[in-house]
Amino acid sequence: MASVDYIIVGGGIGGCVVASRLHQKYPSASLLLIEAGPDVSKHPMIVNSTPTPMLQHSELDWDYKTTPQKHLGNKICFGAAGKALGGGSAINACGWVRGDRIDYDAWGKQVGDARWSYSGILPYFRKTENHHTPYANPKEHGFEGPIYTSSVTSSGRNYPLRDMVKAAWEAIGLEQIPDANSGSPQGFADLNENRRNGKRQLATDAYPLDGIKVMTGTLVKRVIVKQNSGRRVATAVELASGVVLTARKEIIISAGAYRTPQVLMLSGIGDSADLKKHGIEQVVDLPEVGKNLHDHLGIPQRWKLRHPEKGYSLGSPLFNDPAFAFGSPLDFVATQTVPISGLKAALEKDEGAVTESHPLLQPPRSHLEAYIIYVGANKEDPAIAMDGSHIATRVVGLLPSSRGSVTLASSDPADDPIIDPKYYATEADRYVIRTGLKVLTKMLLETEEGRAFVESETTPAGFDPITEKTGDEEIDRRVSKVGDTLYHPAGTAAMGKVVDADLKVYGVDGLRVVDASVIPIPIAAHYQACVYALAEQAADII
Ligand SMILES: Cc1cc2nc3c(=O)[nH]c(=O)nc-3n(C[C@H](O)[C@H](O)[C@H](O)COP(=O)(O)OP(=O)(O)OC[C@H]3O[C@@H](n4cnc5c(N)ncnc54)[C@H](O)[C@@H]3O)c2cc1C
Structure with missing residues (x-):
C-alpha cells in the first residue's frame, strides 16, 4: 500500500469518531x-442486540484479567x-x-486549558448527541448529532416499580432531577442510553467510515519514530x-x-527501565506511560422482593411489556456526595493532613452512584433463578483516588x-463505598418506602446482610468477594503527563492519542459519552 x-x-x-470527522474535514x-x-456490522450478536453480559468473554471481547488485587x-x-x-x-x-x-473543570484546571473544562467540552457533547427527551435543555443537549440518545420514559418503558423506587430515594432525602446529563447530576434521574429503537448503535454506524481505508x-x-532535522517524528x-x-x-x-x-511502550515511548527489561530501544523517556490507571469499582447486591407475585422484575411472567426490551431494566441513576468530615478523615489516613480545599472535598463532589435493576437472577453466589423473585443494586465509587498501572508483559x-x-487501595475509596452500601441498606430496609417492595438482602454464602452496624472489615470482605469493574479504565496516557492539551505525545512530532487513555482524572461518568465528545474535540484540534 x-x-x-x-x-x-x-x-x-475514539478512533471511529476521529477518523470519520477528519475525513469530513479534509476530504482530499x-x-x-x-x-x-x-x-461486526452484520454479526448476529450485534444485529440481534445480544445483551452485554452475553457479549462478555465472547469473541468480541479482549477478555482481560488483572493481577491479583x-x-x-x-x-x-x-x-x-x-475487540471489534x-x-x-x-x-x-x-x-x-x-x-x-x-x-471536567478539575480536568481543565489540571492541564491548564479551558478546552477540557465543562464549558470547553460541552459543545462537543452537544455535537455528538441527537437527544430525545421531552425536557432536554437545548443549552446542554444536541439534537442533530449522530448518536441517538433517549431516557427510560422517552423510550416508552413504564416499569411497575418506578413510583416505589422514586419514593424510596426521596425517603432518604435525594431529590429527583429532570436530567442527570446537564453537568449537575446529584440527585436521581432517568437513565439515559444511546440505543435506537432498543438496538445498540455501533460507533461505525453513527460515524461512517466511507472513503476511509x-x-x-x-x-x-x-509506531516507528525517526529523527528528522534533530526532531523525533512518527512516520x-x-x-x-x-x-x-x-x-x-x-x-x-x-x-x-x-x-x-502497550503500543506506546512497544514504540520505545515509556519508562526507560521497563523498556530495557523487554529489550526495547528507548525513543522518549516518558515514565508516566501506563501509570495513572483509574477505573470504577462497583458492588452488586441482590434483594428479595416482598411481593414477587406482582411481576416487578425480569423472570416473572407478568414482567412482559414488549417496551421493556428497549433498554436496561432500570429507571433511575442516583448520584450522591458523601459526608465531608468522614471523607476528610479517610484522606488524612492516605495523604496526611489535608484542608477543606482538597479537590475531592470541595465543592461537594459526585462520589457515589447507585441504581436499582429489575433483574436479580445470578449464576454465581448467591445463586438466584430467573424467576422474578429478586432485584439487584449496584453501588459505584465514581472518583477513586487509587491509581494502578498497565505495563508490558513481553515485547x-x-x-x-x-x-x-x-x-x-485507598482509605478514601473504601470510605466512599462503605458509605454507599450503608445508604442503600438504609433506603431499602429501614424506610417504609423501601420495605414496601424489599423484604431482605440475599447475601453470598458466609455473609450477613449489611446493616448500619456492620463493621468496616466485614464490608471490605464483602467488597473483596463481589466487587468488580464497570469497565471504565482510563488515564494511562494522561493529558498533562503523556500528551499535551492538543493530544500530542510529548517529545514526538506527528503522534497523538485520542481515547480514554488521555482522561487524566476520574470523572463521575460512564466513559463512552466523554470519549465521543473528546474525540469530536480532537478532530477539531487536528
Ligand atoms: C462490557 C462493557 C460495558 C460498558 N458499558 C458502558 C456503558 O454502559 N456506558 C458507558 O458510557 N461506557 C461503557 N463502557 C465503557 C466504554 O465502552 C469505553 O469507555 C469506551 O469504549 C472507550 O473508548 P476508547 O476509544 O478509549 O476504546 P475502545 O472503544 O475500547 O477502542 C479501542 C479499539 O482499539 C482496538 N485495538 C486495541 N489494540 C489494538 C492494536 N494494537 N492494533 C489495532 N487495534 C487495536 C480495540 O480492538 C478496540 O476496537 C463499557 C465497556 C465495556 C467493555
Missing part, C-alpha cells in the same frame, strides 16, 4: 484505520474491552452518563505481521486505555499487557 496522510490505530469509539486527505477486531483479597478481576470495529460500542451497556461539570483483524505492533506503523505502513502527516493512537500504553504485541488497577 502506498503511504497515506493519517493512520489511526484502533477502530473503537487519505486515511487508514487499523483495527485488531472484526467488522491486594485490596480485594488477591482476587483476579475480569476486564472486558471491545466500533470497540466498546460493540459490547458496552449503552448507558449515556455524562458526569459532573466539576470533574479500513483494515480489520489487523494488530498494530508499534509509520509496524503491524504484528511485520508489514510497515507509512503516514505522511500524523499517526493517532486510539487503542483504548489498556492497549494504547509481543499479541500478549495482553499486565493490568494492575489497584482497586480499593
